[in-house]
Amino acid sequence: MSTTDASGTPLLVEHRDDRVIAVIDRPERRNAIDRATIEALHDLCADLERDPRTLILTGAGGTFAAGADIAELRERRAADALEGINTRAFMRIRALPMPVIAAVDGYALGGGAELAYAADLRIATPGARFGNPETGLGIIAAAGASWRLRELVGESLALELLLTGRVIDGEEAYAAGLVSELHPADELLPAAHVIADRIAANDRAATIATKRAFLAPRAAHPEIDLELQAQLFESPEKHRRMTAFLERRRRRRT
Template sequence: MDGALRLERQHDRVVATLDRPEKRNAIDRATIDALHELCAELEAEPRILILTGAGGVFASGADIAELRERRADDARRGINANAFVRVAELPMPVIAAVDGYALGGGAELAYAADVRLGTPSLKMGNPETGLGILAAAGASWRLKEIVGDARAIELLLTGRTVGAEEALAIGLVSSLHEPDELLPAAHAVADRIARNDPAATMATKRVFRAPREAHPAVDLEEQAVLFESPEKLRRMTEFLEKRERRRG
């Protein structure tokens, strides 16, 4: 357990809870360091990651007190951006269970997830330009991949906050759940993923994130590996045997 990130490890997943209630889970350097440590663990032993926040808040943003003191060299180091890239590139899927505020860096951490679930109290947005900076930890490139160019630039330029229903309508989250049902819903998604072949899941994530010009070659190479997998043979044989039993 880290002071900024509370971890619950299971054999096929890790639940990581942002836990700075006194700061509404604002993302500080300690949180970033904890995320890097967690990513190193999940890169070595791939498991599904569920990200959530304590106290009815996902993350109110980056820690403004720290941001105010950062200068040009800090910006070029990409302190938050590089951590979120690492989260996004984890081998197994990342699920963000977002309750309450997910603003600034908190929103950008959620954008780095593969799947986002929310609650009716969800408030998500990037108010960075109002603070004299830009959203440089992922929103400027990930948000348009999620909601499209026109909606993304409007949100980034205005800095307005998106509520739950709009977030669902524009695809920022895939479903809404009451707060006490949010984590079970995230686990249900993880359960569904965990029933599939991990190698096929990881290959799907790699192919999905490959640049457009890499297709279809990258798909075919990944498929070639899977076609030789004993797990593919086992699963397909089991499927055919079950179908035969149903017919009988």
């Protein structure tokens, strides 16, 4: 099944049985993330929390998301900062039960970069541009970059990018481990679907459990791994898949 919501929202959402494709679509603002985009992301998260599926997140028109909407951001005050408008949405995306794949072309700056950092997997084009120029605007990267970027690329590079605002291209992002694959622009979304296909071929419950274990704090291990494994050991799907594996191996030997 495939349906697309294009009713004037800044987020175009296509629903399929095993995945959802969400496209940030504000071409007049280079897909800058405003309050309406955040609300649309919350609606999307609510849907994927009820019915977990892999999410492919990308931007329209050769841009992922060129930061927050500065005109809107300029008017925000202390209470808005404490509300964590972008932060809460990006944390919710990170915590989704199934994997999130960010397919990045063009600019992913500021809040756009932080949205990409919140994904589980990132692929990009050589022409992608990642950066956090917040200090040049008199603020900090407070929607995830200050802690996620270090985990993704290491402390030295993360600090350099956050303190200088330097923008890196897709090639440097790949070399640093920020993205796992590079593709030409016309092959980027198909490549994201290849990853989603591989995920879909695996057991859904095991995929959800793997993400839960991966995101758990260090102190929760190994107990959380054992608890999740215990649940999967009782699953009929585990028995079915292992039986099929043994049957295939038996046939290869005969």
